[in-house]
Amino acid sequence: MSAPSGTPGRRRPLRRALIAVFSTLSLAAAAATAVTLPANASAPPPPSGWSQVFLDDFNGAAGSGVNTSDWRYTTGTGYPGGPANFGTGEVETMTSSTNNVSLDGAGNLRITPRRDAAGNWTSGRIETNRADFQPPAGGRLRVESRIQMPNVTGAAAKGYWPAFWMLGAPYRGNWWNWPGVGELDILENVQGINNEWATMHCGTSPGGPCNEKSGIGGQRACAGTTCQAGFHTYAVEWDRSTSVQEMRFYLDGVNFHTVRQSQVDATTWANATNHGYFIILNVAMGGEFPAAFGGGPDGGTVPGHPLVVDYVQVLQSTSGGGGPTPTPPPSGNRDAYSAVQAESYDDQGGVSTESTTDTGGGQDISALGNGDWALYKGVDFGSSAARQFRGRVASGAAGGVSGLVEVRLDSRTSAPVGSFALGNTGGWQSWQTVPANISGVTGTHDVYLTFSSGQPADFVNVNWFDFGH
DSSP, X not given: OOOOTTSOOOOOOHHHHXXXXXXXXXXXXXXXXXXXXXXXXXXXXXXXXXXXXXXXXXOSOTTXXXXXXXXXXXXXXXXXXXXXXXXXXXXXXXXXOTTTEEEOSSSOEEEOOEEOTTSOEEEOEEEESOOOBOOOTTOEEEEEEEEXXXXXXXXXXXXXXXXXXXXXXXXXXXXXXXXXXXXXXXEEOOTXXXXXXXXXXXXXXXXXXXXXXXXXXXXXXXXXXXXXXXXXXXXXXXXXXXSSOEEEEEXXXXXXXXXXXXXXXXXXXXXXXXXXXXXXXXXXXXXXXHHTTTOOOOTTOOOOOOEEEEEEEEEEXXXXXXXXXXXXXXXXXXXXXXXXXXXXXXXXXXXXXXXXXXXXXXXXXXXXXXXXXXXXXXEEOOSSOEEEEEEEEEEOOOTTOOEEEEXXXXXXXXXXXXXXXXXXXXXXXXXXXXXXXXXXXXXXXXXXXXXXXXXXXXXXXXXXXXXXX
C-alpha cells in the first residue's frame, strides 16, 4: 500500500534496504562489547557550551501515564482530517491507555503494542506539546534519547516499527504538507533487526530533491549489545553554526550519517528548516517500512514487547563551540578479504552518505575531496600478507579534476601503504572497481581511507573496498 502524497511516511526501497542491512548485520555480529549503563540512568548533564531546554527522565509511579504538560497523546488511526493509517499503512489503533503508554516506576517510559482476542492491534504514540525545537541563529540543537528497542526478534517481531523522530511544526493542523515541512527520523527499526535507520525527509513526493519517499538516509547497527537487548543513545544535531548547515545523526556518540544544506536547493532546505519541530515516540505495527522486510504483523507476531525510553532531552548551543564529545566507537572485527561497506565507518572527517542508484549498490560515501577521511576499525588481514586493494568508486568530477584514494594503517598521518588515482568515470553513480598494489600487510589494523588532491573540488564517491593476496 502506498501512502498519499504529502504524508509522513518513513519508507525505504526494498532492494537497497535489504542489501544494506545484511552488510550492517555482519558488522554487528563481530562488534566488541560496549559499556552497559543502568536501565534507569539519568540524562547526562549538558556539556560545556550547551544548555538544556527540555528534559523528561520519565520518573513517576509505575502504571501512571506521561506528564501531559510536556506530552500529548495521539490517538486513533490518523490525525483528524489527515490521511488514514497516518499515511503509512500501519494497522494499529493508537490509545492513551496505560496498557499501551505508561511509566514503569523505574525511570522509564514503555510504549507497548497489544493485540486483542479478535486480532486487533493497539499501541501508543506521544508527541511533545512544544513544537519550537530549533537551533538559535548561529547555534546548534541536539535532540537525544536513551532507548531499548522492543526486545523481540525473528518471526515474533514481524510488523514491529518503533521510532523516535521529529516533524516540522507547520504539519500540525495541516496534515498534508509533508515532506516539504521536514521530518527528522532519529531512530527507526523494523522486524527486530539489529539496526537503526536515520533519515531526513524534505522537498516533494514522489522523487524530488530528497529522493522521496525514501528520503536522505543512513543506517548503523548497534554494537556490543544489540538494539533490542540493551539501551543505546540516539541523537540528531542540527548545526546552524557553519556556512553550510548540517543535520548529523548519532548512535552511541558516533556520527554515522550527515545531511548537508548543500545537498538540496536553497528553497527545499529553507522550507524544511525555517521553523521549529516537535518530537514523537511511537511503536507502529505494520505499514510500508515493515512491508519492505516481509510484512506483518501476522499470527506469529508476539505482542507485548515495549519500546523502553530512559529519557528524552534537548540541548542547545549558541555557537559552534563546545561538546558533546562523541563516545569513542568500539573496535571492529572486520575481514579484510570481504567487502567493507564504505558507509560503515567508525569515524570520519568531511564524509557524507547517500543511496546508490544502481542495482545492488546499497549506499556510498560521497562528495570526497582533499583532506577527507574515513576510519574502519579492526580490519583483520590474517597471517598471509595482503598485497592488493580494490575500491568500487565513481566520479563526476570536472575535466582535469582528480585525486588519490589512499590506504593508511593505524593513523591518518602514517605513510600510505598503497593508493590509486581517479578522475571522471562518467558520473557520480558510474561505478568502476579499481585495483591497486599495496605493501604486504598482516595482522589486525585500523584502516584509514584518505583522499588527497591538488585542488579543493570533490573527486570521488566510494561504495565498498576490500583487500586481496
